[in-house]
Every structure is written in C-alpha cells, then in structure tokens.
Amino acid sequence: MRNVLALLLSAVLSGCSSPANYDPNGTWINKAAIDAASQGGNLREALLAYGPNLEWNIDAARKTAEVSNGFELDEGQLVSDANGQWRVDFYGDYHEQLNVENDQMRQAESQNGPEQRFQRSTLKLPIDAPPGSSFEQALYSAYLGGTWKITQGVGEGGLVLFHPDGQVEGLPGADRYALCLAGDCAAMSGENDSLWLQLGNQGNSWLFKREGERIEIFQAVNQAQVDEMPSYLPGASTWVLEKD
Structure with a gap:
C-alpha cells in the first residue's frame, strides 16, 4: 500500500512540475557583472572580474550567435547538442559551449576564458539597437x-x-x-x-x-x-x- 501511495505522489508531483525550457533564442546579459558594479566600486574591475563577455544574442533559426565584450563583436555558428547544450563555432577554430535552462545560461570555462553566467534579458529595445545595448542599458540603470x-x-x-x-x-x-x-x-x-x-x-x-x-x-x-x-x-x- 505504501508503495502504491509513493508512486501516486510521485506521479502527481511530476505532473505539477514544468519541463525545462532549453530555448536559446534572445539576448542574454551578464547579470553577475552588473550586480558587482552596482555595489558602487570600480566599474572596470567589476566587469573584468565577471567578464570578459557581457552579452550574447542568439538566433537559433539562423544558427548564429553574437557575443560582445563591450567593445568588440564576434559572430559564430550555433550547433545544437542535447538537453540545452549548444556549441558556438568561431572563425579561427575556437569554440564556446553554452548550457541553457529556462532563463539562465552558462558559458563553460574554455581556453578563451572562465565560466560565465548570463540571464535572459527582458528589455524591449528597438530592432536596430546596436549589439550590446541590452547589457549597457541594464548596467546604466544599476550603476547610475x-x-x-x-x-x-x-x-x-x-x-x-x-x-x-x-x-x-x-x-x-x-x-x-x-x-x-x-x-x-x-x-x-x-x-x-x-x-x-x-x-x-x-x-x-x-x-x-x-x-x-x-x-x-x-x-x-x-x-x-x-x-x-x-x-x-x-x-x-x-x-x-x-x-x-
């Protein structure tokens, strides 16, 4: 009887939980860097501590991913792996591995930099806004x-x-x-x-x-x-x- 009740409870709980969202589309900002800057200290130290990448823009339909460090913009080819795993191939034969789950994205540590974490941006900007604008505006609000x-x-x-x-x-x-x-x-x-x-x-x-x-x-x-x-x-x- 206990086993039956346990199975029923497990089924109910499973039915209540929402499946993870692995959709990478949209703009992702380095919220950790913004939070560090908002403490009111040296701005560039905060950005360097949690950077160097500040914003990702991903379009799965076009299979493209753009990344900005606040000065340079690099575009790579997006390749899908299973369960929220994505690889971005850049010119020069280097890669970045991204893991997406719901509104959080993790950029894995690589030879190009440390692990970094990003949050899906909810800002609504004009379609012609320059790359990096979502991070910049979120930073300006938090810092100034x-x-x-x-x-x-x-x-x-x-x-x-x-x-x-x-x-x-x-x-x-x-x-x-x-x-x-x-x-x-x-x-x-x-x-x-x-x-x-x-x-x-x-x-x-x-x-x-x-x-x-x-x-x-x-x-x-x-x-x-x-x-x-x-x-x-x-x-x-x-x-x-x-x-x-």
Missing part, C-alpha cells in the same frame, strides 16, 4: 540610476539624472554620456574608470572615481606625445555627485 546631487562644481546644488539610453539631464555642458566598458578607452585610461560626456556634436573623455554613493569626475589629462595613443591621468576635480 536614481537622482544625483551636485555637491561640488559647476551647477552645485542641482540634480542630475543619467538615463539608461545614454541621455543625461542636469549636468552642465552635457546631454549625452557613455561609460567606458572595454577597448581603446580602457587602454587610454589605465587603472582609472572613464566616461564620455557630449553636448550636441562635441564631446570629451573624463575620468571618474566611484565610492559607494559618491562619484568624483576629473578632467582627463593626456600624458602621451602627439604621435602616441592618448594616456590619461586624473586632472582637476570638476564635479562631485552624491546620491540624493
């Missing part, structure tokens, strides 16, 4: 979201809003911004975090330091020669922003 008050610098006492789409309100001399995630801007700023501030068609690089709910923005002083790649060091402190 909310209202900031200028406690030092031009516009002192004013409020600043950094929007996820790269617009900024309330920061004198700027209406657009972009955080440096990787690539040339990272190489030029060394160990410092950097961002781009733009007004209309004119913009410049700036360095910044984030400590919890405080951000200090510095002029970027180029130490390189005219014929060399720029090498920036922090110059004069221009603004201090604090979470309002």
Whole structure:
C-alpha cells in the first residue's frame, strides 16, 4: 500500500512540475557583472572580474550567435547538442559551449576564458539597437540610476539624472554620456574608470572615481606625445555627485 501511495505522489508531483525550457533564442546579459558594479566600486574591475563577455544574442533559426565584450563583436555558428547544450563555432577554430535552462545560461570555462553566467534579458529595445545595448542599458540603470546631487562644481546644488539610453539631464555642458566598458578607452585610461560626456556634436573623455554613493569626475589629462595613443591621468576635480 505504501508503495502504491509513493508512486501516486510521485506521479502527481511530476505532473505539477514544468519541463525545462532549453530555448536559446534572445539576448542574454551578464547579470553577475552588473550586480558587482552596482555595489558602487570600480566599474572596470567589476566587469573584468565577471567578464570578459557581457552579452550574447542568439538566433537559433539562423544558427548564429553574437557575443560582445563591450567593445568588440564576434559572430559564430550555433550547433545544437542535447538537453540545452549548444556549441558556438568561431572563425579561427575556437569554440564556446553554452548550457541553457529556462532563463539562465552558462558559458563553460574554455581556453578563451572562465565560466560565465548570463540571464535572459527582458528589455524591449528597438530592432536596430546596436549589439550590446541590452547589457549597457541594464548596467546604466544599476550603476547610475536614481537622482544625483551636485555637491561640488559647476551647477552645485542641482540634480542630475543619467538615463539608461545614454541621455543625461542636469549636468552642465552635457546631454549625452557613455561609460567606458572595454577597448581603446580602457587602454587610454589605465587603472582609472572613464566616461564620455557630449553636448550636441562635441564631446570629451573624463575620468571618474566611484565610492559607494559618491562619484568624483576629473578632467582627463593626456600624458602621451602627439604621435602616441592618448594616456590619461586624473586632472582637476570638476564635479562631485552624491546620491540624493
């Protein structure tokens, strides 16, 4: 009798559980990197600790998979294995192994990098949004979201809003911004975090330091020669922003 009851209970429980979803389609973002950055420390250290890949875009019908590190975009051929296992073959004869289950995806450790974990993005972006936009907007919301008050610098006492789409309100001399995630801007700023501030068609690089709910923005002083790649060091402190 006990065996019969156990079998019935097992059948009921099995019927209640939903089968795993192995569908790889969509955009996947490196949520661990975003969570680390949102703690309010050095941005690039957080990205390097959980990167280097920040976003995957997968189209199973076309058998393609694109991966972005915030600067470069690489596209590979998607090959299906069993039960949520997928292989991505890239030019140059290297591969990445992906495991998809429901809204989580794991990129296995390989010769190209450590194990990384991704979450399916729920952001609805325009169809022509550049690759990497889903990660970028999620990062901008987590890292710079909310209202900031200028406690030092031009516009002192004013409020600043950094929007996820790269617009900024309330920061004198700027209406657009972009955080440096990787690539040339990272190489030029060394160990410092950097961002781009733009007004209309004119913009410049700036360095910044984030400590919890405080951000200090510095002029970027180029130490390189005219014929060399720029090498920036922090110059004069221009603004201090604090979470309002």
